[in-house]
Amino acid sequence: MSPRSPRARLSSILVAAGAVGCALASLGDARAGWPPPRGADMRDKANWANDYDARWNYASFLPEQQPGTPPYLEADKKLGASGMSIDRAWTYTIGKPTVKIAVLDSGIHWEHPDLVNKVALNRGELKGDKRPKNEQGNECGGAGDLAGYDCNGDGQFTMADYAKDARFAGEVTGEHCFSDGDRTIKKPNRPRGDFNRNCILDPGDLLQIFSDGVDDDANGYKDDIAGWDFFKDDNDPYDDTRYGHGTGEARDSSGEGNNGIGDIGVCPGCTFVPMRVGDSFITDVNDFGQATAYATDLGCKVIQEALGTINQTAFSKAAIDYAYSKGVIVVASMADENSRHHNMPGAANHTLTVHTVRYTGSNPNASSTFLGYDACSNYGGQLSMSISGTRCSSEATGRASGIAGLLFSMAAEKNLDLTAEEAIQIFKMTADDIDVAESRSTDEEVSGKLYYSKAGWDQRFGYGRANAFTMVKAIDEGRIPPEVDITSPEWFTPIVAGRGPAQITIQGRVSARRALSYDYRVEWAPGIEPDDAQFKPLQTEKTNIPGATVSGGGAEAPLGAFDPAQIDTAHKRDADSKLGENDRTITIRVRAIAHYAGFDVPGEARRTVAVTNEKNGGDKDLLPGFPMYLGTSLEGSPKLADIDGDGVRDIIAPASDGQLHVFTMRSGTPVEVKGFPYRTRVIDGLSSDVADPAVPSYLSAPAYSQKSSGLAAGEVREALLSAPAVVDLDGDGKREIVFGSFGGTLYVVDSQGKDLPGWPKRMPAVPSCPLDPTKPAASPCMDVRSGLARGLYGAPVIVDMNKDGKPEIVASSFDGKIYVFKVDGTSLDGFPVDVHHPQAQKRSRVFTTPAVSDVTGDGIPEIFTGSNEQVGGGGNAGPLFAINGLGNKAPGGPYLQNWPAVMTSFAIFPLVAEGVTSSPATADFDGDGREDALFQGNGAAPLLLPADPGAQTAFGEPPNRLPRFKEEDGSERRGLEPTAVFGELSKAYRPDTMFPLFSQPAVGDIDQDGTPDVVASGASLSLAGSLTGGSSAPKNAQHLLAAWSGKTGKMLPGMPYVIEDFSFLTNHAVADLTGDDYPEIITGTGVYMLHAVDGCGREAAGWPKFTGGWIAAAPAVGDITGDRSLDVVVGTRNGYLFAWKTAGKDDGVIQWESFHHDNANTGSAATKLDQGVLKRAAKPLDVAACAAPAGPAASEESLGGGGCTCSTTSDSVGARSLALLPFLAGLVAAFARRRRAAR
Structure with missing residues (x-):
């Protein structure tokens, strides 16, 4: 029977279903x-x-x-x-x-x-006795490739062909099968072929019975049956x-x-x-x-x-x-x-x-x-x-x-x-x-x-x-378009005139092998969606090219070229770029027409890139040699420290291809320091050095064994996605670099790029739990009750954990533990500590970078961390941990009194936004001489807690939260002011409510009043409304950067500040870049811009900086040129590393210099930086001291997406705060929509 007709196939399904005892009453006959x-x-x-x-x-x-x-x-x-x-x-x-x-x-x-x-079952792995048999135990029929496989005669090989095979038919009395997921007993007797115990015959059963460790089809994957x-x-x-x-x-x-x-x-x-x-x-x-x-x-x-x-x-x-x-x-x-x-x-x-x-x-x-x-x-x-x-x-x-x-x-x-x-x-x-x-x-x-x-x-x-x-x-009619492909420039390439070739070539290919001939033209226009009339030719149109002729095809035969210095990017801003996101965007377009006998067929390729040149203002602060393309995405945050010993900070840049770069600016442009880049281990499956028989090798697969594939297996290394730590670990006066890979390996290298003894160290493997719950399971293992894995995302933290004067390495891990290692690679007694809340829905990873600070006064720092665990019925709360510095050796257990605590944190995305995945920080907010902890969840105001947060009732906020502030009426308020109350000078559209989302908090005395302030970025109630609408009606959609006074809990005068996009995983730097003694908050967004904004909402002159890419890394601040001025370094997910000079000085106000505060990643504001001072301004930056921010207040016209169209019963603080919860719940539902097809 033809594969177009499923009738025979359906009947076989019914037979198979009947064989495993499935209910069929609800099934209708095939039409x-x-x-x-x-x-x-x-x-x-x-x-x-x-x-x-x-x-x-x-x-x-x-x-x-x-x-x-x-x-x-x-x-x-x-x-x-x-x-x-x-x-x-x-x-x-x-x-x-x-x-x-x-x-x-x-x-x-x-x-x-x-x-x-x-x-699609792989016949190549199901040969001989692995083939299905008919009811009599004989070989099945089928023609051609299906010979011996098509038992039910439906013209294909599926699980249904095993339905009458004696090895699968019938039941096994007394052996239960289970409901997948909760693994509760579903039936007392399992089907005979149900080896994965889920009460149905499925391809997973074939894996259980026929996997023999032999690569029968010699394709490089042993037993790839399904x-x-x-x-x-x-x-x-x-x-x-x-x-x-x-x-x-x-x-x-x-x-x-x-x-x-x-x-x-x-x-x-x-x-x-x-x-x-x-x-x-x-x-x-x-x-x-x-x-x-x-x-x-x-x-x-x-x-x-x-x-x-x-x-x-x-x-x-x-x-x-x-x-x-x-x-x-x-x-x-x-x-x-x-x-x-x-x-x-x-x-x-x-x-x-x-x-x-x-x-x-x-x-x-x-x-x-x-x-x-x-x-x-x-x-x-x-x-x-x-x-x-x-x-x-x-x-x-x-x-x-x-x-x-x-x-x-x-x-x-x-x-x-x-x-x-x-x-x-x-x-x-x-x-x-x-x-x-x-x-x-x-x-x-x-x-x-x-x-x-x-x-x-x-x-x-x-x-x-x-x-x-x-x-x-x-x-059906043979109307096949021409092939039109652009390969270079790549999508969203930031082209800076004078920083690369004088001519940018457009590489790609045009062909029409099925047609008689074809024409094509290459053109460009400013903007992201220009009208046809705006496009201008980059070359003379090519016509009547024989169909078999390929145009372009490589760097030696470009389709066209342009001089970036001559490009005028000026255009009317499009409806979705009202904050100037696409001011420097141009569109390159290649159009072709294939000529057939009697008809023509068009084809088209587009490419969006950004051009910076004198015509659009250029970027005079961009340091020589930048932007520098590293060939891979740069999610990991850079650090600035002297590695080569010349007395000037170098750039330590982790890259997602597993290379740790160290660049010196000694020559005036970035040059790799000797011994670098360091390269991480080759990933499992592609390494030729792995002796573990449990780790397969794919190197014999055609993709890797054939040089023409373009896939260099030996260069595929564990990704570096987090910040390194840069500290002198062994007391020799030279800094070591500590960093972890996403694959779960911790590395320690010296200033020459050599491994220290005892390193690298790989985290323990976490296998899947057995499908058959009657079999013993490894501990830990991964299943529906355990989201644990092998991996590292949190940056390593360096601190002396045992008062011996020597630093230890603190690492959070995807297996749900906090590890502490000595410099020689051995574990500190009392660690690792299991990070788990007793009311969590399931065990999960630790994604955060811990903060460390001695909050109890015993000379041993405590460890503060969040966890991906979700607490509560809806899972929209996350746990907060304060781990005793003695770990499991602490007399009262590994956690401080009244910990773990819980805060509201909506589960929006897996891994990066579930539980509490934002890295905590510590600072002394109440002036008692000991630091307090700052936590940030998704969709709730930041939470400031002392060493003892007090006994928490249900999921209410801990009673001892900070700051404690007396209102004008004499009442006391604990915690930050509701996030619907904006600073007086904020240009953000109102009424609206800001809530932190996806980002990492920072601390700094931004208003220079002597008390650290809280910095967080995220979204707004209006943005949640935009996302939950589900239809095409635009809403006001503000992404916001906020800062609260650590003394009063109120937003600073110019806060929140409107930014272009989410700041996924981004941490902020805090330093004075203008020389006015008031620090700026330096932060990037997903849409191209790196901002430098002070507490008045004023952007530093010449800022924001345009990168053309998604910024997920934290910027790093320091002098990398040796002129005592502050420079700023950041990478983009496009793979470009940027560095700018500023008007700030290295002895100016520097509060938070890089990811997690300092080069040891302590997250502690008390950790002394080796540059700058904490306070210099003559008076605090209050409303009176702020010059009015330039430009009009934000409105429906000046913000992308327009004003807030959501309605509430009142614009009061209380009403707006209460309105936040259902809208955030809606936001969760909006992001959850992508999963519904699985239900």
Whole structure:
């Protein structure tokens, strides 16, 4: 039977389900007439699959509107469809099982009924007796590659073929099987073949019985029967923590159809390969890169990645290029924060980036448009496509991958070997243009409800909404676009005139091998979404090029070039760049037309970059040799210290490719110090030196054994994502550097780049817990009750922990412990300490960098830390720990009295924003001579606590919180003032409420009153409203930087300050950069800018500094040129290291010089810096002392997104504070939407 018909397959599923005792009463018969023939009326239910029910985002027609609903917008009427016309595409193909979609995500729930028979089983590992047998125990039938595998005769090899195999059929009496997830007993007798004990026959059972440690197909992956786990480096991609995101992704693209259960995937005839690259969608990009290489070698046609990786390396980019070169399309998520920051790995070359558009009413039938921007999705220059859906970019990735599966299936039916670029071009060139005239209306009552769109490409909608029907029809009719590809400059490259080549070449490729001939032109225009009329040619248009001729193709044959000094970037700011984010942006565009006999087909590629030159003000403070491209993302914060012994600070810069750089400015430009860069260990799987038999090697895989692949396995090293510590550990007068890798190795090297004895030291492995709960488990192990892993993110902290005059190394770990090591690598007695709250939902990682300070007066510092553990029913609180410096040896246990405490902290993202992941700090806020602890959660005001926070009642705030402040009426207030009360001179739009989010707090006496102040950055109530709206109505969306007086708890006069974007994981520096004796807060954002703002809300002259990239690292401040002036150094996730000179002096006010305060990362304001002073100003910086900030107060017009449209019953502080909780809960729900497909 043809793979297009699932009837035989369904019957086999029912047999298999019956064999394991599944209830089948709810299953309907397969609809015999499905899929329908070409030309079928898709409004007719007779043409629907029995599990379809006309999903609005699949439909090729507009639904009937409910009475009272405003009429459809003209754009919707013109397009005539609510969705992507997937239903009509099914009349051409429902997909082919030979078209495999690789799902790179959190793993798979093996037991899901819509997926159990959709996993592409690897016949190469299932040979001989591993093949299925029929009821009589004989070899099965099948033709060609399926010979001996197709037991049920449905034309493919799936788990259903094992249904009647005696090794799997029947039950085992007395052996229980369990409900996956909670592992409670579900049935007293397990099915005979149910070796993973989840009460159903699934591919995971094949792994249990047939894994023998032999690489039967010699592809470099032993026993890769049903995918691979690159997170744990084994052959079982099971989602052991039950996060579910990967399972949802597989359902979106590949869920079985017409089987009467669940929900139909976009490509129900395709198969998928589960590949685990993390325990959530936030992952290490090197695991993504390995999975991409594997998927390519395995013959997958689509790579589906709804990820947000914490890094981007040359290896990950090369892996994408490898897939692209082999005809594999990488469908990538734009991310889900209504921002333009550059999500990784999708911001690389050769990806199809997607997000969602949706209906704008309460339901599809109550909507007047299906072209609404989904406010939880990202946008920007790299956006390719809009995909209909309501679950943000994650759903978009799954649905688009399914469409890609249909596309490749149609090409297979037409015997077309489609390239990746042809597939990308078909997506773009056949899209339904989202051109909503109402969004450009002069009537704000009309346009104010819609995000701006226009004809052609725009940053909120890309090339438009995907149309699956026009895509497969284009294949059927042979209307294949030309291949148009730009490879350099890379996305968002910051080009500074005079700091590089005089001519910037545009490298790429244009070809049209199927056409008679083609034309192409290369052009540019200022801005991110210029109109066609604004584009200017960069070369003379090329015409009538023979189709077989390739234009471009490398550095020696560029498609065009331009002189950056001559580029005029001036343009009217676009609707989404009202803070000047894209003032220096230009768009490069290559357009081609392929000429066939009787018709033409267009193709296009775009590239967004930034140009800084004298025409737009330049950057006179940028030091020579900068920006410097390091070839990999720079999430780790730099440090400034003298390593080479010349008396001047050097730049210590950790990079995500595992290289620790040390640069000296001795020659006037940055030069690597001898012995550096130091390189971390090669990652598991790609190292030739690992002797542990439990660690596999992939080096014999084609991607790594063939030099032509471009993948240098031996250079793929553990990522450095956090700040190093730079301290003289051994008393020889020379500084050592201590740093940890995300893979879980702690390194200590000397000033020559050599390992100290006893180092490096790798953290203990944390395996998955056994699926069979009757088997013994390692302790710790990872499962639904334990989110522990091997890894390090918190920076190492150096402090004397035992009063012997020698420093120790404090490290927080992903296995939920705090370690303390001596310089020789041995553990300090009493450590490690288990970091665990007794009421936590499950054990979890420690992501924070601890703060250390002696708050008890015994001469031994205590350790303060948060944890990723979640406390409370909703998990929207996190624990706070104060660990006795004696650790487990402390008489009363490892925690101080009344610790751990708990604070409100919303679980928004896995790993980076769950529990309390912001690193604490310490400072003396109450003037008693001992430091207090500062904690920051997600969505709550910072919390200041003394050594004894007092007994906490339920989840109320600890009673002894600081500061204690007497109001004018004589009443006492404890804690910071409500965050809805802004400083008098703040330019932020009001009424609104600021709340810290995603960032790391800092401390500094910003107002120079002698008491440390609190610095935090984050979001606002208006931003939460924007994200929770779910539709296209814009809201005021303020990202805010705030500072509170440590003495009064009130916001400083100019606070909060409006910034462009979230400041993910960013810590702030605090130092005087202007020479006026009042320090600035120096902080970066996800959208390009590094700010320097004082307590009055005044930006330093010449600031903010434009970087063109996402800043996640903390800036470092110090003199790196030897002129006694302060310089500022920071890196971007684009891979560029920047350094600027300032008017500040190294003997001026410096409060917080780099990540976590100092080069030892103590987080303690009491740690003496070796530069600057703490106080110099003659008088405190109060409202009277502040000159009025320049510029008008913020308004709906001056802030991106406009004013706050949310309403409250009162603008009083109390009402606004009470309103915060439901809006934050909504914010959590908005970000959680990306996971719903897994339910």
